[in-house]
Amino acid sequence: xxxxxxxxxxxxxxxxxxxxxxxxxxxxxxxxxxxxxxxxxxxxxxxxxxxxxxxxxxxxxxxxxxxxxxxxxxxxxxxxxxxxxxxxxxxxxxxxxxxxxxxxxxxxxxxxxxx
Numbered sequence: 001x002x003x004x005x006x007x008x009x010x011x012x013x014x015x016x017x018x019x020x021x022x023x024x025x026x027x028x029x030x031x032x033x034x035x036x037x038x039x040x041x042x043x044x045x046x047x048x049x050x051x052x053x054x055x056x057x058x059x060x061x062x063x064x065x066x067x068x069x070x071x072x073x074x075x076x077x078x079x080x081x082x083x084x085x086x087x088x089x090x091x092x093x094x095x096x097x098x099x100x101x102x103x104x105x106x107x108x109x110x111x112x113x114x115x
Contacts, residue, residue, distance in 0.1 A: 002105045006112040008080040010073070015090060017068030017102050027068040031095035034060050036072045038088040042106050046087035052078055082109040 005011045013036075017027045036059070037050040054060045054072050063069045072090070090103040 001103050002107060004108045004110065005074070005079065006110050007082055008076045008112055008115060010076060011079075013072040013074070015070050015072070015103055017070070017092060026066070027092075028066050029062060029068050029070070029092060029094070030065040033093040034062070034070060034090070035093075036060060036088065036090045038086045038107070040084065041087045042085050043087055043104065051082065051086070052088075079109050080115075083111050084109060 001013065001015075003011070003013070017029055018024045019027050034056050036052075036054040038052040039047040039050045041047055052074070054074075056062060059073050059075075059078075061071045061073065063071055086107050086109065088103075088105060088107060089101055091099060092102050093099050
């Protein structure tokens with residue numbers, strides 16, 4: 001999932017976690033751990049040090065456990081000092097301990113005129 005935003009804006013990223021091909025059925029994420037992280041760079045070359053981390057209760061809200069729907073919320077303070085291209089990943093660890101990177105991509109943070 002790629003996106004563009006302005007520094008200091010609020011951004012809500014909506015994700016639907018599925019079982020993957022071929023069925024792509026909604027995945028029950030009850031009792032799952034969800035981590036979203038972003039670092040400077042792009043999909044082929046990025047820093048291993050995250051500039052943003054969001055977890056359940058800290059920027060990640062599970063909106064429908066049984067359907068695998070969740071939202072990652074970026075607040076103005078999260079991006080106020082950022083500019084450029086960033087790489088991000090959303091990782092799910094289910095109740096059995098299985099780990100999957102559900103989404104990855106790039107986003108651009110543009111400088112803004114109005115702080």
